[in-house]
Amino acid sequence: MEKVVIKTKKETPVAEKKSSTKFSKETYIKWFESMLLMRKFEEKTGHLYIQQKIRGFCHLYIGQEALVAGSESVLRREDRVITAYRDHAHPIGRGLHPKYIMAEMMAKVTGCSKGKGGSMHIFSKEFNFFGGHGIVGGQIPLGAGIAFADKYNGNDNVTLCYMGDGAVRQGALHEAFNMAMLWKLPVIFIIENNNYAMGTSVERTSNVHDLWKLGLSYEMPSYAVDGMTCEAVHEAIEEAVNRARKGDGPTLLEMKTYRYKGHSMSDAQTYRSKDEVKDYQAQDPIEKVLATIKKNKWMTDADIEAAEKNVEDIVAESVKFGEDSPYPTADELYKDVYTQTDYPYIME
Amino acid sequence: MRTIEFREALREAMNEEMRRDEKVYLMGEEVAEYNGAYKVSKGMLAEFGEKRVIDTPIAELGFTGIAIGSAVNGLRPIVEFMTFNFSLVAIDQIINSAAKMMSMSGGQFPVPIVFRGATASAGMLSSQHSQAFDNWYANCPGLKVIVPSNPYDAKGLLKSAIRDNDPVIFMESEQMYGDKGEVPEGEYLIPIGVADIKREGKDVTIVSFGKIMKQALSAAVELEKEGISVEVIDLRTIRPIDYATVITSVKKTNRLVIVEEAWPLGSIATEVAFKVQKEAFDYLDAPVIRITTADVPLPYAPTLIEASLPNVERVIKAVKEVMYVKK
Numbered sequence A: 001m002e003k004v005v006i007k008t009k010k011e012t013p014v015a016e017k018k019s020s021t022k023f024s025k026e027t028y029i030k031w032f033e034s035m036l037l038m039r040k041f042e043e044k045t046g047h048l049y050i051q052q053k054i055r056g057f058c059h060l061y062i063g064q065e066a067l068v069a070g071s072e073s074v075l076r077r078e079d080r081v082i083t084a085y086r087d088h089a090h091p092i093g094r095g096l097h098p099k100y101i102m103a104e105m106m107a108k109v110t111g112c113s114k115g116k117g118g119s120m121h122i123f124s125k126e127f128n129f130f131g132g133h134g135i136v137g138g139q140i141p142l143g144a145g146i147a148f149a150d151k152y153n154g155n156d157n158v159t160l161c162y163m164g165d166g167a168v169r170q171g172a173l174h175e176a177f178n179m180a181m182l183w184k185l186p187v188i189f190i191i192e193n194n195n196y197a198m199g200t201s202v203e204r205t206s207n208v209h210d211l212w213k214l215g216l217s218y219e220m221p222s223y224a225v226d227g228m229t230c231e232a233v234h235e236a237i238e239e240a241v242n243r244a245r246k247g248d249g250p251t252l253l254e255m256k257t258y259r260y261k262g263h264s265m266s267d268a269q270t271y272r273s274k275d276e277v278k279d280y281q282a283q284d285p286i287e288k289v290l291a292t293i294k295k296n297k298w299m300t301d302a303d304i305e306a307a308e309k310n311v312e313d314i315v316a317e318s319v320k321f322g323e324d325s326p327y328p329t330a331d332e333l334y335k336d337v338y339t340q341t342d343y344p345y346i347m348e
Numbered sequence B: 001m002r003t004i005e006f007r008e009a010l011r012e013a014m015n016e017e018m019r020r021d022e023k024v025y026l027m028g029e030e031v032a033e034y035n036g037a038y039k040v041s042k043g044m045l046a047e048f049g050e051k052r053v054i055d056t057p058i059a060e061l062g063f064t065g066i067a068i069g070s071a072v073n074g075l076r077p078i079v080e081f082m083t084f085n086f087s088l089v090a091i092d093q094i095i096n097s098a099a100k101m102m103s104m105s106g107g108q109f110p111v112p113i114v115f116r117g118a119t120a121s122a123g124m125l126s127s128q129h130s131q132a133f134d135n136w137y138a139n140c141p142g143l144k145v146i147v148p149s150n151p152y153d154a155k156g157l158l159k160s161a162i163r164d165n166d167p168v169i170f171m172e173s174e175q176m177y178g179d180k181g182e183v184p185e186g187e188y189l190i191p192i193g194v195a196d197i198k199r200e201g202k203d204v205t206i207v208s209f210g211k212i213m214k215q216a217l218s219a220a221v222e223l224e225k226e227g228i229s230v231e232v233i234d235l236r237t238i239r240p241i242d243y244a245t246v247i248t249s250v251k252k253t254n255r256l257v258i259v260e261e262a263w264p265l266g267s268i269a270t271e272v273a274f275k276v277q278k279e280a281f282d283y284l285d286a287p288v289i290r291i292t293t294a295d296v297p298l299p300y301a302p303t304l305i306e307a308s309l310p311n312v313e314r315v316i317k318a319v320k321e322v323m324y325v326k327k
């Protein structure tokens, strides 16, 4: 499938200034552009859901973009990523053109899962994105298993296994953590702690509110990270990736983040205040990256406008691609269930 | 008579039983403060307090085991699964503990517990959120399995389930919670294991249960217009199955179509067909036909869902087939 290329024309900056951080201008611009694409794509997704062009359960990533952007600036294409059903941003971060995600959500045959998975089940083997999983916590052992295969095969790829703060209460986490440490698997467990599992806050699910501490009983290197800041995410992931590539095993990173929108598209959000949402919006990761870019004069206003225009074009192209594509026809029903093409289904 | 929603009927059943017996409590994800993911337990926290209406973390295996443990030590839990798709995380405790403890202990430890929640498909949710495990649970001795199709049955059967001293699986549907139906004000119970003839007829018997009963009933109405008289039996309970009602009907109509939302292999339909050929072989004028969901994980696209699920057209076609009616 086509890779997304964000092609902004950069004018020569007025005065190239040294960064106050260790990250390059290119990294910042990449963060800005990729997060902007995720944000605009998700905003459009929300609109299309209201128009019923996207159906089913649909969960937006708005507010959490720094987790993916800050991780992807560390990863190689061969590294692997797996997550839960809140899964639109991760494949975009991997480089998959969002039109395949949009077509999937519109249930079209051109979608990355041929219209069979929908919003919760985005997959892209080509970009080493191992999916979108709907059973809370189900992806935790799977992530460890993907890493198991890389270790077995003797390469130095790493797996990023994302999960929600609600998912950490599943028993599977403990079994997976234990074996991942026992076998020193090259996996990084990332908790997307947006403080809520549907309507339940972290405080209401356990005595242990510092989720990074869950790794300690397995002596797993475990840290809390500011998930609203790309720099912090990148640094934490970089350290964890280095450890995993060297064969020193897994890391647990609790990334503190926030979802600006409801749990799914049907959520009245009575469990939190408007002010709480505003507080987090004030630390918006895209705004922060943009502020650094502006401070360093790495992009002119015209550059920024061009970047925004480019992102809007990609989103528009994605919607058009989805709308113009057909639904799968009934003959697709008995395909893709088995690799065996002449499997004898019960058909009456 | 007054009409209420399916979800209200369930709530009334739980409320009445919780008022009647303080050992009964409700546990599950989002059941208390959020008033239920599908608002079945709305207002229950306010009435019964957090001791008896309990929010859990997303930890199905753990809270199911805890509830079973409490049941063998004197309590009568109602466990809500947000949907039965997620009960698979907990199925070990249901099958290996709840369904076995009575027998393994030689009758010392009955397990009075109800596991309830939504089963089967509910729109474009793709394969992990669209599964009917009704027949899986019905396969297991030690459990009783109820799958009601309307608010009246739901209330009477849920009350019986809560009073029952054995573990009961009680399956609902996201697509039924808003359905309205007549439910009397006063208290009533419906016995577990008794089917209900929802519509009398003489030409063909349709056996079904749960949400998909709607397709069977709509088909019967359509067929009536064409002069075909269909008897529609709602099993209501699929463990134990009320075979007698089915056999009696088939002996009258001589033709049988079974409509079910599970996958075909090892379905309730298969079981009923077996029993009918064994007990009423000489009465059958046509082979039994079953209509189930296609033998595939349910995909997301509407075109593929349409091609997968039992619907009115497929039921009508099947009825005509057992009637040997052309067209």
Ligand SMILES: Cc1ncc(C[n+]2csc(CCOP(=O)(O)OP(=O)(O)O)c2C)c(N)n1
Pocket (backbone or CB within 6 Å): A059, A086, A134, A135, A136, A137, A163, A164, A165, A166, A167, A168, A192, A194, A196, A197, A198, A263, B029, B058, B060, B082, B086, B089
């Ligand atoms: C095993 C299981 N139980 C329940 C659900 C229903 N459910 C879907 S999402 C969700 C909340 C998960 O919250 P969290 O892990 O914090 O992830 P977030 O949605 O915040 O990204 C629940 C309870 C499910 N999908 N799987």
Ligand SMILES: [Mg+2]
Pocket (backbone or CB within 6 Å): A164, A165, A166, A192, A193, A194, A195, A196, A197, A198
């Ligand atoms: Mg969360």
